[in-house]
Amino acid sequence: MPKPDTSRYRPTNWPSYNASLKRRGFPSIWFDPEMEWYAVRTGRRGPPEIFSDSAIQM
Numbered sequence: 001m002p003k004p005d006t007s008r009y010r011p012t013n014w015p016s017y018n019a020s021l022k023r024r025g026f027p028s029i030w031f032d033p034e035m036e037w038y039a040v041r042t043g044r045r046g047p048p049e050i051f052s053d054s055a056i057q058m
Contacts, residue, residue, distance in 0.1 A: 011017040039049035 035054055036052045037055045039052045041048060
C-alpha cells in the first residue's frame with residue numbers, strides 16, 4: 001500500500017510571512033499565584049501525579 005503524498009506549506013516570501021504572524025497578535029498568559037501547581041497524593045498504586053488538574057488544564 002503506497003503512502004499518501006504529504007504536502008507541507010513552505011513559505012517562500014519570508015518577510016510577508018513574518019509580518020502576518022506579527023499581525024496575529026501575542027497571546028497573554030496570566031498565572032494565578034494562589035493556584036495549586038502540584039497534585040495532592042491520592043494513596044493509590046502507580047506513579048504519583050506531579051501536577052494538579054488545574055495546572056494541566058491551564
